[in-house]
Amino acid sequence: MEEIVLKAEHMFKEFGATKAVTDVTLQVRAGTVLGLVGENGSGKSTISSMIAGVYPPTKGTMTYLGKEYHPKSVLDARKAGIQYLTQEQGTIDGMTVAENVFLGEEDQFSKVGNVSMRKLNQVARKILDENGLSYVDPKKPIETYSFEDRKMIETARSLSQQPRILIIDETTTALSQKGRDRIYEIIDEQKAKGTAIIIISHDLDEVQRLCDQVLIMRGGVYIDTLSGEDINPNTMRQKMIGRELGGTYYRADTTCSYQDEVVLSVQDLTVDGIFYQMNFDLHKGEILGIGGLSECGMHELLKTVFGAIKPTSGSVTLTEGLKGETQLKNTAVSVRNKVAYIPKDRDKESLFQATSIKENIVASCLDKLKKGIFISPRSEKKTAQKEADRMEVKMQNVEQMVRDLSGGNKQKVVIAKWLANDSRVFIMDCPTRGIDVGVKAKIYKLMNDLKQQGIGILMVSEEMMELIGMADRIITMKDGRQNQVFTRSAQLSEADIIAAII
Amino acid sequence: MNQRVRKLLSMDTLRKIIPLAGLIIVILVFSFTTNGLFLRWNNIQSLIMQAAITLVAATGTVFVMAHNNLDFSLGGACALSAVLSYLVTGGELIPFFIMCIVFGVMCGLISAFIHIGGRVPAFMAGLCIMFAGRGLAQTVSASKTMLMVGAAQFNQLWFFLVVLIVVFGACYFLFNYTKVGKYQKLIGTNPMATQLSGINVNKYKTLAFVICGVTLGIAACLTIVRSAAVNGNTGLNLETDVLLALSLGGISMQGGSATRIRSAIIGVMFYFILDNGLLLWGLDADYVDIVKAIFFLLTVTISIDRSQYSVIA
Structure with missing residues (x-):
């Protein structure tokens, strides 16, 4: 057996009254990949954060390379050889690529306090080249590069420090297939070098492919460790949820079905430089999927349809607005006419973090609650409670801060907000991004219920299976242009769609 | 038990109670150490009338701070409204009051326009209004005496109390129970999410400046009632008084959901009682x-909300 690099024993972590991790023990061996798997809020990020020095455990001991290990900060852990990659942006805008690569390490280039930029750029160049990023210019500001490139630069930074342990926390969720492949390559290389790797991922196929061992957690508690043949999506799913889950959790039917009536009509919609000449109708009771590569313009398309981006030309018409036919010119008009928008970037674009669940849920429906100009706290609370219960948000009460919720529960709050406004058209951008199977299943069921009620849903997704599993029709986009239309059928395969978008 | 004590002593709770606790301590200390001077009716009366002007202006400013802006125009805008109003109405009492408020709103709208139209931080716009207003007031008052003898009839406690209660009551209602107030807090927390929730961010920001302008105009009226004349120093330092007082009252420096309108009342009382007691x-x-500065630093260090300053790595 390979050498044990890190042992974390009887780890506990409490945030106030919330027990995030309770008595979990794990160990990682050199040159192996350990997967941490569990639903949102099961404590997998918490335990890896403790290893990475983000915050100290409430109780428990960690032994690293045979010695007791108490990291005081992320920097401390990095110096010890533990690198932590997350799904959030880890680079700082406004600084150059090279400066980002050596963030906190500039001292090695300084003579009498003056950092030698020339040397810094040179060494950064070398590190970028070694990691297949020869097209990146170390002197350019980091924000000139896409999110994916930035993530890769961050990864290169981590690898340049010869880590003994590499923690990859849902990093692949935010990346395209190309980026993911690159991360898989890196994992293989590091494995060969003898680095211990910890992976957190919701993509169970990915976990199956990469991991030597998988540790399952549920509600902050250790459930089981799997290895070998036991590492397969079905077993993992069962252990995560603690009960059997039907083989499929998408729609059961395989026929395209919607009413004839059009609810939303998009005509010749163009935003110069991003997408061109988009034409489609959304019908009552239809789930219309849009698929493509992340940069194909589909995310911006949804924003434009909702009125958050001003189109260069073209129009978005709601056929049955409050006053008949209505152009969706801005977000206020859209929401007033009961159109809902669920953005891809939950934390930045849809949530008020340091704010109560209640205020998040009623944010869009105050017009419905007010009497004259007065909004009674009781009606707010009642509405919030009702919608939170309907979405089964796991919470102490509606006054709890949203930032303390797990990803899946946060998304439930976002959906609850739009249900509270009696929305009749839903625009969803990757509605299940970074969400565990339990909540995913719930969201799919809800979409199906909405469909039955005659509500139109326009959905962008980066997961082909989700599109095939849920949509009545799928429009594919490529380089900002409408490409093909697929109709729901049992024969439709992932390969068909991928062929259309690449 | 242990956990309850820990919760009580947590930084979070401390942050919330420090302003009020500080105010009570200051009141108690001055009550016992000034040979009863502090508690004399005369003293309390002048304290209230002094504080009223700042409190009225501070109450409206809370709306602007809630959406994460600072209003630096107050002092200059106060002088500007008073002078312009005098020039327009010739010092006739009721029209003067009305025009004061109109010009106050105008100052607020200018700030909003520069901030939203020009995408400039509102405090920059405010600074310009402050200097321009002060300059204008000094220029005009150098060549013209602007007496408002008639205004002195209102220089009485009851008048100040009535204005105070009406303004604070109305603002309290607007801030906590209507869209105008609620949206300010949402904008301060996350402007992007506010926009994507279908709320017209620019409109509600502008409304905050309008409310701030109304209270500023009223504060300008009270200033004139107290001094019975408009001059170059009308409303001097009002902006710093308001901002310091709000900070002492524990207002959230980045606005957002943690903003409470009670910060205005606690902070202004704290500020003026400290001033009064020390004298x-x-x-x-x-x-x-100097002592005020030290106090200010202490309170703010303890009570500021640092959640948004935290940096990982």
Whole structure:
């Protein structure tokens, strides 16, 4: 057996009254990949954060390379050889690529306090080249590069420090297939070098492919460790949820079905430089999927349809607005006419973090609650409670801060907000991004219920299976242009769609 | 038990109670150490009338701070409204009051316009209004005496109390129970999410400046009632008084959901009682400012919400 690099024993972590991790023990061996798997809020990020020095455990001991290990900060852990990659942006805008690569390490280039930029750029160049990023210019500001490139630069930074342990926390969720492949390559290389790797991922196929061992957690508690043949999506799913889950959790039917009536009509919609000449109708009771590569313009398309981006030309018409036919010119008009928008970037674009669940849920429906100009706290609370219960948000009460919720529960709050406004058209951008199977299943069921009620849903997704599993029709986009239309059928395969978008 | 004590002593709770606790302590200390001077009716009366002007202006400013802007125009805008209003109405009492408020709103709209139209931080716009207003007031008052003898009839406690209660009551209602107030807090927390929730961010930001302008105009009226004349120093330092007082009252520096309108009342009382008590102690006015600065730093260090300053790595 390979050498044990890190042992974390009887780890506990409490945030106030919330027990995030309770008595979990794990160990990682050199040159192996350990997967941490569990639903949102099961404590997998918490335990890896403790290893990475983000915050100290409430109780428990960690032994690293045979010695007791108490990291005081992320920097401390990095110096010890533990690198932590997350799904959030880890680079700082406004600084150059090279400066980002050596963030906190500039001292090695300084003579009498003056950092030698020339040397810094040179060494950064070398590190970028070694990691297949020869097209990146170390002197350019980091924000000139896409999110994916930035993530890769961050990864290169981590690898340049010869880590003994590499923690990859849902990093692949935010990346395209190309980026993911690159991360898989890196994992293989590091494995060969003898680095211990910890992976957190919701993509169970990915976990199956990469991991030597998988540790399952549920509600902050250790459930089981799997290895070998036991590492397969079905077993993992069962252990995560603690009960059997039907083989499929998408729609059961395989026929395209919607009413004839059009609810939303998009005509010749163009935003110069991003997408061109988009034409489609959304019908009552239809789930219309849009698929493509992340940069194909589909995310911006949804924003434009909702009125958050001003189109260069073209129009978005709601056929049955409050006053008949209505152009969706801005977000206020859209929401007033009961159109809902669920953005891809939950934390930045849809949530008020340091704010109560209640205020998040009623944010869009105050017009419905007010009497004259007065909004009674009781009606707010009642509405919030009702919608939170309907979405089964796991919470102490509606006054709890949203930032303390797990990803899946946060998304439930976002959906609850739009249900509270009696929305009749839903625009969803990757509605299940970074969400565990339990909540995913719930969201799919809800979409199906909405469909039955005659509500139109326009959905962008980066997961082909989700599109095939849920949509009545799928429009594919490529380089900002409408490409093909697929109709729901049992024969439709992932390969068909991928062929259309690449 | 242990957990309850820990919760009580947590930084979070401390942050919330420090302003009020500080106010109570200051009141108690001055009550016992000034030979009863502090508690004399005359003293309390002048304290209230002094504080009323700042409190009225501070109440409206809370709306602007809630959406994460600072209004630096107050002092200059106060002088500007008073002078312009005098020039327009010739010092006739009721029209003067009305025009004061109109010009106050105008100042607010200018700030909003520069901030939203020009995408400039509102405090920059405010600074410009402050200097321009002060300059204008000094220029005009150098060549013209603007007496408002008639205004002195209102220089009475009841008038100040009525204005105070009406303004604070109305603002309290607007801030906590209507869209105008609620949206300010949402904008301060996350402007992007606010926009994507279908709320017209620019409109509600502008409304905050309008409310701030109304209270500023009312504060300008009270200033004139107290001094019975418009001059170059009308409303001097109002902006710093308001901002310091709000900070003492524990207002959230980045706005957002943590913003409470009670910060205005607690902060302004704290600020003026401190001032008053220190003077009663016989401390030289220059030293009073130094002590105030130290107090200010202490309170803010303890009570500021740091959640948004935290940096990982």
